[in-house]
Amino acid sequence: MKILEERIRKDGVIKAGNVLKVDNFLNHQMDVELFRQMGMEWKRLFEGCPINKILTIEASGIGIACIAAEQFGVPVVFAKKSQSINLDGEMYTTRIESFTHKKTYDVIVSKKFLGADDHVLIIDDFLANGCAINGLIELIDEAGAVLEGVGIAIEKGFQHGGQKIRDKGIRLESLAIVDSMDDLTGEIKFRQKS
Amino acid sequence: MKILEERIRKDGVIKAGNVLKVDNFLNHQMDVELFRQMGMEWKRLFEGCPINKILTIEASGIGIACIAAEQFGVPVVFAKKSQSINLDGEMYTTRIESFTHKKTYDVIVSKKFLGADDHVLIIDDFLANGCAINGLIELIDEAGAVLEGVGIAIEKGFQHGGQKIRDKGIRLESLAIVDSMDDLTGEIKFRQKS
Numbered sequence: 013m014k015i016l017e018e019r020i021r022k023d024g025v026i027k028a029g030n031v032l033k034v035d036n037f038l039n040h041q042m043d044v045e046l047f048r049q050m051g052m053e054w055k056r057l058f059e060g061c062p063i064n065k066i067l068t069i070e071a072s073g074i075g076i077a078c079i080a081a082e083q084f085g086v087p088v089v090f091a092k093k094s095q096s097i098n099l100d101g102e103m104y105t106t107r108i109e110s111f112t113h114k115k116t117y118d119v120i121v122s123k124k125f126l127g128a129d130d131h132v133l134i135i136d137d138f139l140a141n142g143c144a145i146n147g148l149i150e151l152i153d154e155a156g157a158v159l160e161g162v163g164i165a166i167e168k169g170f171q172h173g174g175q176k177i178r179d180k181g182i183r184l185e186s187l188a189i190v191d192s193m194d195d196l197t198g199e200i201k202f203r204q205k206s
Numbered sequence: 207m208k209i210l211e212e213r214i215r216k217d218g219v220i221k222a223g224n225v226l227k228v229d230n231f232l233n234h235q236m237d238v239e240l241f242r243q244m245g246m247e248w249k250r251l252f253e254g255c256p257i258n259k260i261l262t263i264e265a266s267g268i269g270i271a272c273i274a275a276e277q278f279g280v281p282v283v284f285a286k287k288s289q290s291i292n293l294d295g296e297m298y299t300t301r302i303e304s305f306t307h308k309k310t311y312d313v314i315v316s317k318k319f320l321g322a323d324d325h326v327l328i329i330d331d332f333l334a335n336g337c338a339i340n341g342l343i344e345l346i347d348e349a350g351a352v353l354e355g356v357g358i359a360i361e362k363g364f365q366h367g368g369q370k371i372r373d374k375g376i377r378l379e380s381l382a383i384v385d386s387m388d389d390l391t392g393e394i395k396f397r398q399k400s
Contacts, residue, residue, distance in 0.1 A: 035316065036318070041282070043281055044273075044280075071265040071268060074265060074272075075272035077269075079276070081238045082239075087236060088236045088269065089234065089235045090265070090269075122234055
């Protein structure tokens with residue numbers, strides 16, 4: 013998506029260790045007009061899919077998911093990060109390893125809000141190793157819901173998360189895929205859509 | 207706001223200990239069409255205020271804030287809950303005591319995204335004791351920004367947070383104020399707008 017790639021070039025900051033900071037418009041300060049255009053693009057890409065719910069994970073996915081949900085006319089459910097698993101059986105739970113924060117946390121979704129009748133689109137801001145997205149896919153499987161696809165704002169194409177998801181036959185639509193970036197020169201290369 | 211009060215009566219669950227669960231539409235599953243109507247109402251209420259930024263706090267405030275921000279045509283900044291204060295001077299920080307979760311956490315906003323030129327509207331889903339909102343007000347003061355007002359979805363009027371904020375001369379617009387609720391009868395009373 014041209015407008016997102018241009019925004020990353022303009023406002024993104026590449027740091028050592030393959031860190032791409034986009035806190036100016038995506039995950040600390042949030043440009044809701046950009047989010048609306050991203051939502052419209054996912055709506056176009058997933059046209060015809062019987063999506064009735066968007067699933068995301070707190071915190072930075074929530075804003076993008078909500079504004080995308082307006083385009084789809086469906087509710088959002090966000091998975092909550094929890095210190096301790098709720099054992100009363102009312103929750104779907106999984107465990108996610110965060111590469112960025114070097115820690116593991118439990119993630120929960122209430123059984124009330126995800127079930128066998130749901131056709132779910134996952135939305136999140138970033139995809140690198142895919143740990144968070146795979147956790148959400150596990151929750152959808154646990155619920156017996158149908159995964160219609162995954163929409164990501166920025167995929168780090170040089171890490172393996174995206175490829176692994178595509179290899180499972182899951183439809184993944186990343187609006188910008190970074191194939192390489194260099195914190196010394198500031199150069200960033202995006203994957204061309206085939 | 208009639209539509210929000212009706213939704214609370216229909217889908218809210220009153221639990222012992224003055225707990226009001228609205229996770230069906232507000233803070234776990236999120237009804238974005240309701241959020242849009244809430245955003246329009248805040249836009250109407252704060253008409254004429256020179257608001258150029260909305261500030262909220264992760265996680266459940268983010269969705270409401272983003273959809274409200276579309277009505278105002280401004281970006282959102284969300285304060286992040288942090289385990290440890292970043293000491294490099296790039297962040298405004300404050301400490302918030304959570305009544306609900308019985309713990310204290312640090313909250314941060316990057317200095318890049320809040321400054322003396324900003325006229326800020328705070329948006330959040332709930333107001334009870336006001337600890338979170340007071341923390342956000344401290345961050346705004348620290349930044350030298352102007353607080354234009356506070357927009358809350360549901361205020362628990364029988365707790366003291368709202369009154370204390372109004373007593374400071376801050377404009378607070380809560381779309382539904384619960385004056386009392388009874389977990390045994392299920393009865394809930396909303397404050398009538400004067």
